Amino acid sequence: xxxxxxxxxxxAATPAPKPAPAPSEIVAAAPKGDWVAIxxxxxxVMDLASGKRVVIQLMPPPFSQGWVGNIRKLAAAxxxxxxxxNRVQDNYVVQWGDADGEDKAKAKVVPxxxxxxxxxxxxxxxxxxxxxxxxxxxxxxxxxxxTNWGRNGSDFRDPYSNVVSFSGGFPVGLRTQLIxxxxxxxxxxxxxxxxxxCYGMVGVGRDMPPDTGTGAxxxxxxxxxxxxxxxxxxxxxxxxxxxxxLSSLPRGTGPLGFYEKPEERTGxxxxxxxxxxQGLPRYEYLSTESASFAAYTDARANRRDAFFIQPAGxxxxxxxxxxxxxxx
Amino acid sequence: xxxxxxxxxxxAATPAPKPAPAPSEIVAAAPKGDWVAIxxxxxxVMDLASGKRVVIQLMPPPFSQGWVGNIRKLAAAxxxxxxxxNRVQDNYVVQWGDADGEDKAKAKVVPxxxxxxxxxxxxxxxxxxxxxxxxxxxxxxxxxxxTNWGRNGSDFRDPYSNVVSFSGGFPVGLRTQLIxxxxxxxxxxxxxxxxxxCYGMVGVGRDMPPDTGTGAxxxxxxxxxxxxxxxxxxxxxxxxxxxxxLSSLPRGTGPLGFYEKPEERTGxxxxxxxxxxQGLPRYEYLSTESASFAAYTDARANRRDAFFIQPAGxxxxxxxxxxxxxxx
Numbered sequence: 001x002x003x004x005x006x007x008x009x010x011x012a013a014t015p016a017p018k019p020a021p022a023p024s025e026i027v028a029a030a031p032k033g034d035w036v037a038i039x040x041x042x043x044x045v046m047d048l049a050s051g052k053r054v055v056i057q058l059m060p061p062p063f064s065q066g067w068v069g070n071i072r073k074l075a076a077a078x079x080x081x082x083x084x085x086n087r088v089q090d091n092y093v094v095q096w097g098d099a100d101g102e103d104k105a106k107a108k109v110v111p112x113x114x115x116x117x118x119x120x121x122x123x124x125x126x127x128x129x130x131x132x133x134x135x136x137x138x139x140x141x142x143x144x145x146x147t148n149w150g151r152n153g154s155d156f157r158d159p160y161s162n163v164v165s166f167s168g169g170f171p172v173g174l175r176t177q178l179i180x181x182x183x184x185x186x187x188x189x190x191x192x193x194x195x196x197x198c199y200g201m202v203g204v205g206r207d208m209p210p211d212t213g214t215g216a217x218x219x220x221x222x223x224x225x226x227x228x229x230x231x232x233x234x235x236x237x238x239x240x241x242x243x244x245x246l247s248s249l250p251r252g253t254g255p256l257g258f259y260e261k262p263e264e265r266t267g268x269x270x271x272x273x274x275x276x277x278q279g280l281p282r283y284e285y286l287s288t289e290s291a292s293f294a295a296y297t298d299a300r301a302n303r304r305d306a307f308f309i310q311p312a313g314x315x316x317x318x319x320x321x322x323x324x325x326x327x328x
Numbered sequence: 329x330x331x332x333x334x335x336x337x338x339x340a341a342t343p344a345p346k347p348a349p350a351p352s353e354i355v356a357a358a359p360k361g362d363w364v365a366i367x368x369x370x371x372x373v374m375d376l377a378s379g380k381r382v383v384i385q386l387m388p389p390p391f392s393q394g395w396v397g398n399i400r401k402l403a404a405a406x407x408x409x410x411x412x413x414n415r416v417q418d419n420y421v422v423q424w425g426d427a428d429g430e431d432k433a434k435a436k437v438v439p440x441x442x443x444x445x446x447x448x449x450x451x452x453x454x455x456x457x458x459x460x461x462x463x464x465x466x467x468x469x470x471x472x473x474x475t476n477w478g479r480n481g482s483d484f485r486d487p488y489s490n491v492v493s494f495s496g497g498f499p500v501g502l503r504t505q506l507i508x509x510x511x512x513x514x515x516x517x518x519x520x521x522x523x524x525x526c527y528g529m530v531g532v533g534r535d536m537p538p539d540t541g542t543g544a545x546x547x548x549x550x551x552x553x554x555x556x557x558x559x560x561x562x563x564x565x566x567x568x569x570x571x572x573x574l575s576s577l578p579r580g581t582g583p584l585g586f587y588e589k590p591e592e593r594t595g596x597x598x599x600x601x602x603x604x605x606q607g608l609p610r611y612e613y614l615s616t617e618s619a620s621f622a623a624y625t626d627a628r629a630n631r632r633d634a635f636f637i638q639p640a641g642x643x644x645x646x647x648x649x650x651x652x653x654x655x656x
Contacts, residue, residue: 090572091527119637157485159629159642199419199552209637224527224552224646228631231638244418244579251572301487303556309447309537310559314487316644318552321419 020304023296027323030292035284035325036169043274043283044075044237046096048085049267052245055274055283056202056220057324058237060168062124063195066117067204067234070109070215075273077109079216084265085249089257091223094246095205096268097216102205105216114214121212122231123194131190134174137166141294155301155314160196160227163188164317166288170238171196171317173230195235198225198318200243204234222247225318240283240324286323296323348632351624355651358620363612363653364497371602371611372403372565374424376413377595380573383602383611384530384548385652386565388496390452391523394445395532395562398437398543403601405437407544412593413577417585419551422574423533424596425544433544442542449540450559451522459518462502465494469622483629483642488524488555491516492645494616498566499524499645501558523563526553526646528571532562550575553646568611568652614651624651 021029044056058068074080080097087095098104106114126134158164161173175192197203202220206213212234220239239246249266252259259265274280286293299305301315349357372384386396402408408425415423426432434442454462486492489501503520525531530548534541540562548567567574577594580587587593602608614621627633629643 088576090575122638155487157487159483159485159644160640208634225644227644227647228628228636228640230640232631232636247418248416248576248578250576300556303560306536308556308560310450312488312556312558316487316553316555319555 019306021299022303022305023299025305026292026296026299027286030286030290030296030323034287034290034292036287038240038283038285038324040274040277040280043240043277043280044071044271045274045277045280046080046271047269048245049269050245052242054242054245055240055280056237057169057240057283057285059170059195059235062126062130063170063172063193064121064234064236066115066121067213067215067236070114070117071218071236072273073109073112073114074105074214074216075271075276078270079105079108080268080271083268085246085268086252086265087219087256087258088222088246088249088251090251092221092226092257093203093219094222094249095217095219097205097218099262099265102214102216105214114216116214117212117234119210119212122234123192126190126193130193134165134167134172134190134193136289137293138163140289140291141297155298156317157314158317160230163190164196166293166322167193169285169288169322171198171320171322173317194231196225196317197221197227197229197233197235198238198321199223200239200321201235202237202239203229204236206233220246225316227318240285241326281326282328284325284327288322293322296320347634349627350631350633351627353633354620354624354627355614358614358618358624358651362615362618362620364615366568366611366613366652368602368605368608371568371605371608372399372599373602373605373608374408374599375597376573377597378573381570382567382573383569383608384565385497385568385611385613387498387523387563390454390458391498391500391521392449392562392564394443394449395541395543395564398442398445399546399564400601401437401440401442402433402542402544403599403604406598407433407436408596408599411596413574413596414580414593415547415584415586416550416574416577416579418579420549420554420585421531421547422550422577423545423547425533425546427590427593430542430544433542442544444542445540445562447538447540450562451520454518454521458521462493462495462500462518462521464617465621465625466491468617468619469625483626484645485642486645488558491518492524494621494650495521497613497616497650499526499648499650501645522559524553524645525549525555525557525561525563526566526649527551528567528649529563530565530567531557532564534561548574553644555646568613569654609654610656612653612655614653616650621650624648 042058046054083098085096086099163174163176173196174190176188176190204213205217254260300320302311370386374382411426413424414427484492491502491504501524502518504516504518507517532541533545582588628648630639
């Protein structure tokens with residue numbers, strides 16, 4: 001007997017009452033129109049000395065654009081070429097950049113220099129057009145008449161925000177206020193919105209506040225979502241390919257998982273914006289405003305495929321990873 | 329400038345207004361009486377062919393004791409000696425056991441054999457004495473007059489249960505019912521309780537339901553908490569030392585992260601109950617019913633130490649890892 005843990009999809013069991021599709025099956029069946037192409041200009045491609053490649057999708061507006069602008073300049077200035085991965089802390093982060101710090105980054109990037117981004121940019125105060133977008137996932141989820149949509153007390157109860165949603169393919173936390181409008185009844189309006197620290201998200205290392213970091217030193221999450229970092233550090237993207245080349249690196253034995261010896265570091269050959277990389281595959285994400293994504297979310301929250309006997313009745317925002325695929 | 333991301337504890341900054349202690353500082357200051365020794369009889373010690381050691385604390389009663397009993401028998405029968413780690417799926421699990429399956433385990437363990445544990449044992453229906461224990465963390469947290477204690481709408485909103493707590497050092501999910509007792513007013517009583525899939529938890533691989541697995545094939549979580557598995561698979565313990573020797577293994581490239589070639593597997597030299605292992609250190613966990621743990625929980629939910637500018641106001645149960653330490 002070969003025991004397959006979880007998602008034993010290929011098991012040729014008796015095809016009695018057909019179970020509900022697994023989330024992966026919903027994604028596989030999503031129509032072409034539900035996928036959104038990621039522009040090569042929004043990719044950051046990291047080639048490691050090990051020959052492995054990691055691809056990062058940069059954070060779309062309206063979030064963190066000051067830091068993203070710095071990162072574009074740093075890539076253009078070849079800042080990271082010859083730097084290294086310096087820190088691997090188990091169940092936390094992998095961090096890279098110049099092992100001696102980032103002071104040289106400011107000098108290297110001329111003209112224009114790097115922006116100093118204020119702490120207030122860790123989140124946004126959405127205007128009307130923005131909150132429509134922020135809310136659109138919840139709208140499409142509700143339109144799909146799935147269970148328990150709503151404020152807290154819903155499928156997506158969250159200890160770190162009063163509402164979670166998705167925007168432009170990224171998970172977001174929202175601080176909302178219930179406003180009673182006589183025309184439409186009470187509705188939740190986002191007062192503040194921010195990207196959240198899920199597995200694979202990429203953030204900006206910084207010193208003690210009020211420093212906010214430049215973007216020259218980056219990390220990615222390789223463990224349980226450290227959501228306490230939300231609104232405390234800038235998030236500038238997420239790894240969409242090759243995270244296993246970072247998450248499987250040996251853990252550093254120094255404080256905070258820093259490598260104690262220089263030879264333990266993995267070298268970075270280059271980091272480039274996708275438009276500069278020859279032969280890059282095309283990547284697409286499943287629109288977080290699509291009916292397919294709403295169905296996928298419902299299935300993540302209520303597993304009814306054959307392996308499961310107890311649907312959870314809810315899901316953590318970081319346990320609903322946005323599907324990304326590679327195309328020719 | 330050396331940029332330290334997160335917890336720049338050693339930074340010799342200006343000691344102006346003293347910030348609140350970090351969770352790690354609260355743990356370091358916990359009195360001896362707040363620590364609970366873990367009996368060697370409740371440890372499972374896995375020695376890898378790489379020379380590395382992984383130590384697992386077995387799940388205490390009242391949870392999963394049928395499978396834990398099987399695991400004790402399997403260790404006594406040397407079942408795992410010469411088996412291997414067969415599956416490493418990124419952001420999910422590392423799984424080990426006999427690469428050819430677990431049928432031989434039943435034959436090997438004689439006399440008495442292995443118990444077949446029913447699916448109903450994925451959770452318990454607590455009796456009065458048990459629910460007092462299940463509730464005790466929440467009680468000590470409330471007694472510390474920390475913020476927002478209570479049912480959902482609290483610091484610990486959870487999409488997978490209506491209340492989360494800790495019991496005997498392990499995180500638990502609860503299904504509760506609000507019962508109005510005239511003597512004491514309305515109170516929440518646990519109807520069902522189960523251990524939850526946080527990082528490092530150890531579970532039992534199984535086939536399709538109604539199979540529940542024997543315990544011969546085990547996995548540990550190496551990514552974001554896959555809480556949809558709660559109440560669908562047995563949890564039998566957690567890794568308390570050496571998880572980095574599992575989480576940093578190369579990811580398998582086959583379906584579900586299984587290794588495609590036998591030579592990719594990491595061998596297991598032996599798995600023993602702690603009482604059979606010479607020179608094992610002593611381990612202790614911070615009592616989840618102690619005042620120190622309540623203060624630690626509050627600090628995890630509301631980071632006010634110097635690095636942070638925005639306390640979250642809440643925490644995910646799996647982002648409150650129970651502190652474990654090694655003593656002489």
